[in-house]
Amino acid sequence: MTSHDPRSAPAPLPQQANPSWMGQVPEQHYRPAPANYREQPRAALTAALPPARAGRGSAGVMGLMAAGGALGFIGLFTVLPFVLVNTGLAGFAIGFVASLLPLGAVLLAVRVIDRWEPEPKGLLLFAFMWGAVVSVAVTLLIQPYFSLAAGPASGLDYRTFAVTVQAPVVEEFAKSLGLLLLLLFARRHFDGPVDGVVFAFTIAGGFAFTENILYFGRAIAESSDPGTDLVVVFFLRGVMSPFAHAIFTGTTGLIMGFAARRWHTGLSVAAFAVGLVPAILLHSGWNSMGQDFLAQYILVQVPIFLLAVLVIVLLRVAERRLTRQRLREYASAGWFTGPEVEMLSTGAGRRGALRWATSIGRGPQMTAFLHAATQLAFTRQRILSGRDVPAHQLEEQHRLAEVAALREAVLRR
Known part of the structure; x- marks a missing residue:
């Protein structure tokens, strides 16, 4: 899990920022993810920032x-x-x-x-x-x-x-x-x-x-x-x-x-x-529903239930697409590699990563890493909403430091 040089990666175009109907971003609010410069020591960054939950x-x-x-x-x-x-x-x-x-x-x-x-x-x-x-x-x-x-x-x-x-x-x-x-x-x-x-x-x-x-x-x-x-x-x-x-x-x-x-x-x-x-x-x-309860249940309530299931499935698909796009933007800035993004934004990738980490005794650290990366993606979505941007950018820095520290915890020998 190593980062490539962020200065050689092109920033995603604004039209790429809307991967689904869930995460629409106004063009005027779009901004690139902050760059991850190699000379910035991750350990020092982690130590210098207050806990991510503070605020x-x-x-x-x-x-x-x-x-x-x-x-x-x-x-x-x-x-x-x-x-x-x-x-x-x-x-x-x-x-x-x-x-x-x-x-x-x-x-x-x-x-x-x-x-x-x-x-x-x-x-x-x-x-x-x-x-x-x-x-x-x-x-x-x-x-x-x-x-x-x-x-x-x-x-x-x-x-x-x-x-x-x-x-x-x-x-x-x-x-x-x-x-x-x-x-x-x-x-x-x-x-x-x-x-x-x-x-x-x-x-x-x-x-x-x-x-x-x-x-x-x-x-x-x-x-x-x-x-x-x-x-x-x-x-x-x-x-x-x-x-x-x-x-x-x-x-x-x-x-x-x-x-x-x-x-x-x-x-x-x-x-x-x-x-x-x-x-x-x-x-x-x-x-x-009265005397014709069974007919109304089959003809009305069952379709409503099936529609609710369909809506939930569509929400989950859109949520995963949104996560992938936001993490790709961080990858362009040097925080993740392409394979990492695929791992973090698919169910199969997450399960595979968790199995591997568990096999070497790092299951809890990998679970925390997966959760922190997802939280980071949604923090970026809040930034791109255009409201309370400074507060969310501060949270973003906490999240980036947390992700970097957790990556090291997963990979340490």
């Missing part, structure tokens, strides 16, 4: 996590009594265990989607806690007021209003508030549609987890044939629709993720409002 962004993340923990703790005093009253202790225990299965499916999907550029575990924990506790508490607090304000004007009977209007509007608003907080206070980690989908799926998975405990527990507590009713409810919610909430809220996260590319607070808030619309419509459509 205003980490303070915002820590504050967000602290606030989320406090809100989650307070929310438990609203959510837990409500669930226990409706399920009883036995129903709660059985519902809790049964709810782990659909939750596992959602979290597995999150892991697959998030594999290329993993989000910090602390932020994923915040997202899950927001969904499982805070958004449920917000829903319980807002629902009565929303019903009084909008119920009479809708002209619907209470049950129809509650199922097709109140639940979709209030629940999607409560879940997506967590997305808005992540976008405003952890923007360095929420900089694209893939991140939006990951955080949205995690929040929705948490919300569905608590909701499933309630539904499964009620099947135990309120039924004369609890075993049969639990199987029916579990099949409907845990087998046929474990991703329902994830897809609803995922549309909001997707739209907010595209807005995150612009790094503009006003646009972020506007994307929050716009993103609620498809989430509410999808949620309402799901809740509106």
Whole structure:
């Protein structure tokens, strides 16, 4: 893994800077990657710079996590009594265990989607806690007021209003508030549609987890044939629709993720409002299915699920293309070789590199190198967005030093 002379490498043309629809860069914001001069000692550069995680962004993340923990703790005093009253202790225990299965499916999907550029575990924990506790508490607090304000004007009977209007509007608003907080206070980690989908799926998975405990527990507590009713409810919610909430809220996260590319607070808030619309419509459509449930499920909901899978696949392909292009720009500046870029920007290349490093006892160092290079590519994307450029250029220097140090750690004898 050696770098060629950056002074002999041509800079990429601006039109090459847009490898896919995900990473479009305005021509006026494009700038070459900083050169890697051989005479600049990497060890000294690494020692001279502060840690890559230092700065205003980490303070915002820590504050967000602290606030989320406090809100989650307070929310438990609203959510837990409500669930226990409706399920009883036995129903709660059985519902809790049964709810782990659909939750596992959602979290597995999150892991697959998030594999290329993993989000910090602390932020994923915040997202899950927001969904499982805070958004449920917000829903319980807002629902009565929303019903009084909008119920009479809708002209619907209470049950129809509650199922097709109140639940979709209030629940999607409560879940997506967590997305808005992540976008405003952890923007360095929420900089694209893939991140939006990951955080949205995690929040929705948490919300569905608590909701499933309630539904499964009620099947135990309120039924004369609890075993049969639990199987029916579990099949409907845990087998046929474990991703329902994830897809609803995922549309909001997707739209907010595209807005995150612009790094503009006003646009972020506007994307929050716009993103609620498809989430509410999808949620309402799901809740509106009645006697012809099976036909609507096959003809409408299954295609929606398949479309969601297709969107996620396209997002991952675009993310890899973006990584390859940004790393090629660093290669032109002397930070990587061509083979390194191919290794870092393909799944097969990464797996092969990790197998080789593990065979010589350097697996953790290679894992860190792969992650740091990906983070570097996305840092460059933020630079090319044209907003907060000096702060991101400082982060870029930290990332470059980190990549250089990790390369040496992988190759040292």
